[in-house]
Amino acid sequence: MIYPWQQTQWHQTRQLLQSERLPHALLLHGNEGLGKTDFARSLASTLLCRQPAEDQRACGSCSTCDLLAAGTHPDLHYLKPTAAENSKSKNPVMNIRIDAIRRLCDKLNQTSQFSGYRVAILEQADKLTSSAANSLLKTLEEPGEKVVMILVTAKTYRLPVTIRSRCQSMRFSVPGEQTSLQWLKQYLSGSGPSSDHDDRQLQQALKLAFGSPLSALLHLQDMEYQQIISEALTASISGNNSLDYAAKLVKFPKVKTLESLLSWTSDLSRLVACGADSMLINEQHRDMLQSLAQKVNQQRLYRFQDQLNFNILHSTIAVNEQLLWENLLLSWDNL
Ligand SMILES: [Zn+2]
Numbered sequence: 001m002i003y004p005w006q007q008t009q010w011h012q013t014r015q016l017l018q019s020e021r022l023p024h025a026l027l028l029h030g031n032e033g034l035g036k037t038d039f040a041r042s043l044a045s046t047l048l049c050r051q052p053a054e055d056q057r058a059c060g061s062c063s064t065c066d067l068l069a070a071g072t073h074p075d076l077h078y079l080k081p082t083a084a085e086n087s088k089s090k091n092p093v094m095n096i097r098i099d100a101i102r103r104l105c106d107k108l109n110q111t112s113q114f115s116g117y118r119v120a121i122l123e124q125a126d127k128l129t130s131s132a133a134n135s136l137l138k139t140l141e142e143p144g145e146k147v148v149m150i151l152v153t154a155k156t157y158r159l160p161v162t163i164r165s166r167c168q169s170m171r172f173s174v175p176g177e178q179t180s181l182q183w184l185k186q187y188l189s190g191s192g193p194s195s196d197h198d199d200r201q202l203q204q205a206l207k208l209a210f211g212s213p214l215s216a217l218l219h220l221q222d223m224e225y226q227q228i229i230s231e232a233l234t235a236s237i238s239g240n241n242s243l244d245y246a247a248k249l250v251k252f253p254k255v256k257t258l259e260s261l262l263s264w265t266s267d268l269s270r271l272v273a274c275g276a277d278s279m280l281i282n283e284q285h286r287d288m289l290q291s292l293a294q295k296v297n298q299q300r301l302y303r304f305q306d307q308l309n310f311n312i313l314h315s316t317i318a319v320n321e322q323l324l325w326e327n328l329l330l331s332w333d334n335l
Helices: 004-018 036-048 063-070 098-109 130-141 177-189 199-208 213-233 242-249 254-274 283-293 298-313 321-333
Strands: 025-030 076-079 118-122 147-153 168-172
Touching (some): 004 168, 036 147, 098 130, 177 199, 213 254, 298 321
Parallel strands (some): 025 168, 118 147
């Protein structure tokens, strides 16, 4: 995907390709939420496609494009930070480690499966450990023929100078507000009627995202999600049927929704136990929470909390999510 605000970089890349001067290592950098990794994937597709279009974009229909779409092309290698294999932490440190770099370099040293390019994309390259960065240096210095490495980062300053100096830098800037607004409107118009946002909301999301359109999109999706949660949990006091929201909740990550429900439950517990002045997680819904707190039975509230914790603990077990949300919403209504 080449976004409207990446035209300059794409034009520059096309010129490099046409004159066969594409460097073997590129460093794509700029703020979060500008689609740098999508740009890297587009460039990789162009390099690997058997019959790129006149504007150098991948054709999307040849046999290698099919492999790329399936994520199984043997000459495209993709690395991003992961937790250490033996880590049991809930919030593990995410890094690109030396083992992963060694495996990558081994693969890049092998002959291409299709007698063409071999491409590696390193997402969040700033998360390379220092030993991994050192291990990468040799391949950056002496890459095999037709090897292209694309490093992507929003934090260039965290990359060792030795790595930076071996890559050709390509900077991505935050687009002007009009470009971002236009793209957001166009994108959201294809996401169904529930994604109907006015200009003020779009501008606010862009402000929160420091102007990055893809981060703004995440903010907007989160606003929509929060809206659905609050409507589902206050359906009983607004005269709606909470079960109607079960199908909507299925579209969101299960644990995220369970944790949202837990935060509402915890707010209710505080209001019931400590009174109206309690500090709340969902402060913006204080009025609704206070109405709910007046009719809550404390024992049922604790049982509901246990039910949520049980589901979070066993979240990896596959369940019928529609039924799960229907059950939980019914229990919530009967607290
Ligand atoms: Zn193709």
